[in-house]
Amino acid sequence: MTLIHQKMIRAFIQGRYWRHPVRALRIFQAETARKNRGYKQAWEAVGKDAGWTFTMMNGSPDEATLQRTGGEMARRLVDALALEPTHHVLELGCGVARVGRELAPQVAAWHGADISSSILKIARRRTAHLPNVHFHELDRATLPFGDDSFDRAYSHLVLFHMDKEDLFLYLREFARVLKPDGLVYFDTWNLLHPEGWARFMWELEHHRHKRVKPAHRNQFCTPDEVRLYVEKAGLVPLHILDSSFWVQTIAAKPSPQMPTDALKALPRNLDNLLPHGKWYY
Numbered sequence: 001m002t003l004i005h006q007k008m009i010r011a012f013i014q015g016r017y018w019r020h021p022v023r024a025l026r027i028f029q030a031e032t033a034r035k036n037r038g039y040k041q042a043w044e045a046v047g048k049d050a051g052w053t054f055t056m057m058n059g060s061p062d063e064a065t066l067q068r069t070g071g072e073m074a075r076r077l078v079d080a081l082a083l084e085p086t087h088h089v090l091e092l093g094c095g096v097a098r099v100g101r102e103l104a105p106q107v108a109a110w111h112g113a114d115i116s117s118s119i120l121k122i123a124r125r126r127t128a129h130l131p132n133v134h135f136h137e138l139d140r141a142t143l144p145f146g147d148d149s150f151d152r153a154y155s156h157l158v159l160f161h162m163d164k165e166d167l168f169l170y171l172r173e174f175a176r177v178l179k180p181d182g183l184v185y186f187d188t189w190n191l192l193h194p195e196g197w198a199r200f201m202w203e204l205e206h207h208r209h210k211r212v213k214p215a216h217r218n219q220f221c222t223p224d225e226v227r228l229y230v231e232k233a234g235l236v237p238l239h240i241l242d243s244s245f246w247v248q249t250i251a252a253k254p255s256p257q258m259p260t261d262a263l264k265a266l267p268r269n270l271d272n273l274l275p276h277g278k279w280y281y
């Protein structure tokens with residue numbers, strides 16, 4: 001029996017999964033897959049079970065926690081992206097609209113794009129009361145929007161779930177779909193921080209005995225690497241926060257109208273953006 005089977009059986013017996021046998025089976029299948037079938041299939045499996053999905057988003061299966069953590073992140077983004085009521089906003093990897101449900105009432109239009117139709121189904125249910133919310137299912141690292149479509153964009157807890165090439169492709173897409181002067185926020189794991197390194201080692205151990213590494217496993221960056229990707233994607237890095245286990249980046253699409261210093265002054269209360277305690281707030 002492989003080490004991974006032993007680990008799953010131990011987790012099942014210790015009570016983490018026994019209350020949810022169907023979820024346990026799905027997780028077991030994901031952990032022991034023989035083929036890497038890509039991001040979509042990995043996240044479609046997650047979205048078949050709302051409790052598992054919520055836990056993947058913020059460590060807890062209940063709606064009340066989802067609304068609390070979503071509300072806290074929404075407040076941080078309003079400041080970090082200097083959001084205004086007239087803004088058209090895009091979230092890449094919106095999940096169940098944990099953040100979007102709380103943010104949409106504060107902006108003109110909120111668009112959530114995600115690779116998983118099953119997760120988007122939950123998101124639609126959670127936001128049925130909001131008229132300015134729109135969802136888009138993605139197939140690959142291409143955004144189905146015209147050039148210069150959005151004032152603001154963000155991607156929280158998403159870009160470290162993919163290969164660096166796809167992270168970079170999405171940054172290039174942000175540069176295309178943002179209006180000139182538009183701002184974008186995203187975060188990745190910080191390999192240079194001790195907790196980021198510890199998580200890297202955890203991932204290494206967790207996956208090393210598997211036949212294939214899952215497509216949506218956590219991946220890691222250094223702050224300099226993030227800066228390089230941002231610049232090569234055609235964005236201007238304004239703030240790269242690297243004092244926590246995240247590298248948190250606010251970048252802009254350049255325009256001749258607004259000098260970089262003026263763009264840099266737009267984000268507010270950046271101290272609040274740093275994770276306090278758990279990474280999902």
Ligand SMILES: C[S@@+](CC[C@H](N)C(=O)[O-])C[C@H]1O[C@@H](n2cnc3c(N)ncnc32)[C@H](O)[C@@H]1O
Pocket residue numbers: 039043056057092093094095096097098099113114115116119138140155156157158161162166216
């Ligand atoms: C950990 S969840 C975060 C969801 C949401 N941003 C939040 O903070 O609650 C990651 C989300 O990214 C989506 N995702 C993962 N890989 C993706 C990709 N390559 N393209 C688009 N969305 C992706 C997943 O389907 C999932 O909904």
